[in-house]
Amino acid sequence: MTMDFAKDRPIYLQLVETISGDVIKGKLKPGDKLPSVREFALESGVNVNTVQRVYKELELMELTETKRGQGTFITTNQTVIHSIREQMKEQVAMQFVTSIESFGFTVDEIIEVLKNKKGGN
């Protein structure tokens, strides 16, 4: 399936986030093999060079390991996965704060709403 991308950020970053998200959600498990660069390019409808950059970035984050002649695998190191999950949590929270501030809401106001929502469920 060809993916849709946000307009304002590099495509490779969006793909890195998608894969990180899949690992955090457990859709990709530690030790899972990623498709080859060309297969991934074909699935996502993206330039091969962009996918190469995505794989390089994932490797730098230590989220993946490349085994010579075998391919690229999701790390089995739980510490790395945990820390990426924490980073992602922080990032999502910050985006949320920016978004509510753009409407003129305060964080406290929104926390009230969230608490009520949680109580209601």
Add this chain to the structure above:
Amino acid sequence: MEVQQLSFQYKRKTILERLTFSIPQGQIVGLIGENGSGKSTLLKLMAGILKPTSGTIELNGELINRRHTNKIAYLPDIDLFYEKLTGDEVFSFYQSQFENFSSKKANEIASFLQVPTNVKLGSLSKGNRARIKLATFLAREAELYLLDEPFAGLDPIARESLMKAIIKFIDTEHCAVVMSTHEVNEVEPILDQVMLLKDGHLCAMDVVEDIRHERGENTVNWMKNLYGKRVR
């Protein structure tokens, strides 16, 4: 490919004026700009079909001329195949004309695109004719692939399948690709760089991911800003 100070005039009218740029090996470059900005003319010059009025075009150090059709594959924007031929017949004609054409690869691409090759082109849909045309084009092993509006007038499904065939069957490590297009948003994910033509001038050339990274905007907005026009 290296292009230096390239100008082209037709009946005293300047179509392209002093373009200088290079197309790096291993990259896919999108050629964008309004109708009449000179995109098709530039592709024909790069293909060696037209001769520059002044300036030079070199491929790996050699000046381009008509003979370079063995190293450059060019996909025109018009339908040139006989309607009475089948895909298979077109493939065997190409086999007889181009040393670097592979019928086997053409069939492989046609089957990837799920288009029948034993049917006369005249009875195929426009989308399927475009699929046969692209299969014929991609089945040539070239150093440079030039595509003039490969997606124009096609439905979204046909456009997506053609883009996937380009990703799958062009080994970009060993060649370069330049394609003109108006479907900038859709094509952007498969491009490395974009060149913007305006009234026969090279208005800008930039890396797609850098445009997004540095400006926080996609190529269409970049293009609109550079054109400096209100789009109504």
